Amino acid sequence: MDPRALAALIRQSALAHLADMSPSPELSEDDIALERPKNRDHGDWATSIALKLAKVVGSNPRDLATAIADNLLDHEGIAAAEVAGPGFINISLDAGSAGELVRTIVQAGDTYGSSSDMAGQVINVEFVSANPTGPLHIGHTRWAALGDSLVRVLRAAGASVTSEFYINDQGVQMDKFGLSVVAAAEGKPAPEDGYQGEYISDLARRVLEMVPDLLEMPESARIETARDRAYELQLADITASLSRFNVRFDVWFSERTLHTPGKSGESLIDESVERLRAGGHVFDDEGAVWVRTTDFGDDKDRVIRRANGAYTYFAADAAYYLSKSDRGFWKKIYLLGADHHGYIHRLKALAGAAGDDPEVNVEILIGQLVSINGAKLSKRAGNIIELDDLQTWLGTDALRYSLARYPADSPLTLDSDILTKRSNDNPVFYVQYAHARTHQVARNAAAAGVTTDTFEPSTLTHETESALIASLGDFPRVVAQSAELREPHRVARYLEEVAGVYHRWYDACRVSPQGDNPIEPVHGTRLWLNDATGHVLRNGLSMLGVSAPERM
RNA sequence: GCCCUCGUAGCUCAGCGGAUAGAGCAGAAGACUUCUAAUCUUUUGGCCGCAGGUUCGAUUCCUGCCGAGGGCGCCA
Known part of the structure; x- marks a missing residue:
């Protein structure tokens, strides 16, 4: 007998006892709250159902528990059902009945543990989503481990899940990245606010191998070429790092595709602003275009298009959100670091403005930061701890497991001495x-x-x-x-x-x-x-x- | 100032309203002629940050305070 069958049996016994009540109480198997007691003397399984029901039906919990327990004892496979404490029912199964589960497990094999509880739920899980301007660091590592495990667990529960990496491959950071690579290729120091570290000169060298005449190009072409080639290489490095870490994404979503004009001459961002406007959530003020996100619980309205005509980052967020909806995802889960929690309100507001229910269609999991004792900062990438270094040092298994065994919202300090112990x-x-x-x-x-x-x-x-x-x-x-x-x-x-x-x-x-x-x-x-x-x-x-x- | 997360054993942390608050490590004492001792057994150790509230019952839910970390932009 497995726990679900037992829960069904308890429910049946409880309802049998309460049958003459009017109205008879609602009772689902989830209400049974079957749990395994810490203390072996309390049997194989325990349920607090009598305590919960007593409140509803207005009777003494112990009397109710006794009645349910007596009823349970009449069933095949129940060796003991005793009332304990304020009204718990401690249940022991007879060995034969309990042991049948073993056969079930072996026959189910790889599928044991999976269920269809979440069947029909179409979910998008977005995580990591790092700028492709450098190697992944320890923070990304936590989201990679957690996100990938979450995807696998959701699938095991029967959900239809797509894992997605949003590539921030457009904007100021990318331009700085390009300038930094060009500077390195030219043998000049990194520009102010540019990217630093040996990996930049490595990228520059690799770009020069691909494009030997890079330095002969006119400046704008040179920067653009360096940027795009280095981006290609860096993204491939990130993909390879994640793959070695057993993390794979179904979709790599490029922010650029949101900016690129389509057949109509309009980009997805243009269209999304119009869609939000059509929904009545957009207004103009002082030359800028705003989304009235305060209608949906945001603490201030957000500019989507600046007075100078340029879109804000929020515009890309909006277009991206609509893309997820258009692609049929009922629920969008975002894993974000604590340093991004300011996004919660605006993302939820965005969902509301897009006609979704922010409480249902959007879920944002905020993770606390992680640190590790004894790690060395990356020589290659400067002032960060790199995923690749961590992995080489500790191994994929130890790293993934130790990151996955803590809830995302607990601040975490890993101990490298323990992780390397066998x-x-x-x-x-x-x-x-x-x-x-x-x-x-x-x-x-x-x-x-x-x-x-x-x-x-x-x-x-x-x-x-x-x-x-x-x-x-x-x-x-x-x-x-x-x-x-x-x-x-x-x-x-x-x-x-x-x-x-x-x-x-x-x-x-x-x-x-x-x-x-x-x-x-x-x-x-x-x-x-x-x-x-x-x-x-x-x-x-x-x-x-x-x-x-x-x-x- | 406002917002988010966290505060549980010496350490790292579990515990989505239930029984005497748990695990591993660290400390103490044991078990290998034995299917792998990378294991197992026993044991020491707690104002669950503080103060109220809701409840038959609060580590868990609510409020305030204290402490730690993070966030607030016509930046990306």
Whole structure:
């Protein structure tokens, strides 16, 4: 019996008891609030449903709990249902019924943990979105790890997700970038406010290889050529860095495409201003064009087109937002650093002005900054800590895992000493080792002649076995909840728990018989449990973009 | 000044209203003739920043204060 089936059963029992009430209370399976108690004495599962219902139906929680518990006991597979504390119901499943879950997991394989809870939701997740004017730094690294994991978790929950990188390849920063590369190519110092660091001279050298006559070109062509070639190279570097980091984007959206005039002679930005105007959210004042974002909760109206005729950055934001809507995304999720939280109001306002519901169609996840002890600033790129350096230093697995195991809104200081340790201190190794151990156990079982031909779940009676089974049963709910709350760190924390329970089980229960002892049904059955654990660990690690080695 | 996030064990952090607030590390004591000891067992350690409020019940929700970080533009 898996948790969902149990929740359905509890619901049924509660409703049976309350059937003669009028009106009979609404009760969904989500209301059951099934949880696994920390304390083993409290059974395999516990529910506070009686406490919640007592308020609604106006009866004593303990009496209500007793009635529901009695009803539950009549059902197959329930070994115990006891009322405890103010009205909790502690439930124990009988071993056979609980163990059936193991077969379900193994048969589901790679798909165990996935669900269709979010089926039909078409979601765009935008993250990283760095200027293509230099290498990615530690801040981008956090959003890359978190964003990619979030995308994977949402997909596992059944949503249809597109990951997107918005390339700020237009504007003043790009021009500065071009000037900086030209200066380096000419052997001159970087311009005021320009980009510095060895990577700029590297780019200049590479551009000169591609365009040997660069320095003979007229100035404007020279700057433009240098800018665009260096941009190409830098973007390719960023893509390669992310790819090594196991992060891939479905869409690389160039800001330039918003500025480029289309067939009608109008750019997408021109069109979007007109669309907002048609919606009645635009006004003119002192020669500038404004969007009345205060109608949608912004603290001030925003200029979209300056008095000098130039569009503001907000104009590109607007066009970009409309593009996402036009491309059919029902929900737009943005991952932004804390230094961008000022965007929240205007993005929401933009959604409102575009005719969307800001509370439904836009979600902005603000992440706090991350730092790391012991990291060296990049020599190549100047005063930053580079993703590439971090990755070479710590490895993709340790870096991705340790960034994904904390909620985005907690300020984070990573400890490089721990991340480079290959022991219990380092959670990623703890989890990966547990996975490798499931494979080692399976190899040993094969050598000892233990097979999965026998499966007798009623033999899984050890307390570590019921704990492990219950833990494995939690996986789909953890994934669904992580997706719902946009908190992939819950998957990581869960995997650590599974790994711990598995290690304790391993310590207590043998899959291969010791010495010359005969092979019994329990051994084959435990091999099933072992394999089921391997599936859960592998599936979970995969959602975090972390490898699941079969040997370590 | 206004806005956002955070404040939980010595450290790094979990805990979307529930039972005695948890994990890892650090400190103390143990377990390898054993399917991998990269593991496991036991143990020390808390005015959950402070003060109110809502609730049968608050670390969790609300308000104020204190502390840390970040943000406010016809910049991008």
